[in-house]
Amino acid sequence: MTKDLQRRLQSREEFAALATGADPDARNRLVESHMGLAWHLARRFASGGEPLDDLVQVASLALVNAVDRFDPERGVQFSTFATKTIIGELKRYFRDKGWSVRAPRRLQELYLEVRDAEADLSQRLGRSPMVDELAGACGCRPTDVLEALEAGKAYRSISIDAPSGDEDPLADRLGFDVDDQLLRAEFRSDLSP
Numbered sequence: 001m002t003k004d005l006q007r008r009l010q011s012r013e014e015f016a017a018l019a020t021g022a023d024p025d026a027r028n029r030l031v032e033s034h035m036g037l038a039w040h041l042a043r044r045f046a047s048g049g050e051p052l053d054d055l056v057q058v059a060s061l062a063l064v065n066a067v068d069r070f071d072p073e074r075g076v077q078f079s080t081f082a083t084k085t086i087i088g089e090l091k092r093y094f095r096d097k098g099w100s101v102r103a104p105r106r107l108q109e110l111y112l113e114v115r116d117a118e119a120d121l122s123q124r125l126g127r128s129p130m131v132d133e134l135a136g137a138c139g140c141r142p143t144d145v146l147e148a149l150e151a152g153k154a155y156r157s158i159s160i161d162a163p164s165g166d167e168d169p170l171a172d173r174l175g176f177d178v179d180d181q182l183l184r185a186e187f188r189s190d191l192s193p
Helices: 003-020 026-033 035-044 052-069 078-097 105-125 131-138 140-153 180-191
Strands: none
Touching: 003 052, 003 140, 026 035, 026 052, 035 052, 035 078, 052 078, 078 105, 105 131
């Protein structure tokens, strides 16, 4: 008997014990035996700028949910079901927590698609692709591509205290000019009664 077949049979026995309630520790053993999968999938998403520890935590919770929801009678291997569940949770985490300014889900997903298409087309064409070319690759309108690219600027923001090249931080440059309209607004509010 191969190790893979032995592991599958053991998982089936564990899920049967979990379903009947005969073994209260079956759930813990199932989660622990598949933690390597959660770590592997979390590492795949680690290049997205989020801390690996946070991604492992999200993947681990998704693994627990997968164990709780898995139905062995459906004829699907647990690792397949768990992989889809974990990847879905990791994508949801990036969609909900990764953006500095919340953009609609449609734009977030389109931005990721446009970004991938842009990298692919740049490689194939040897130049930056035009908006029409990106729209064709993504199967959407050019205005949608422009909207997605604009939304992509909201993915990461910088602090106004961060230095910007040779200039002073933006915070040091704000509010130094006197606004003539502000003084006039005060006069208008005083004179309006």
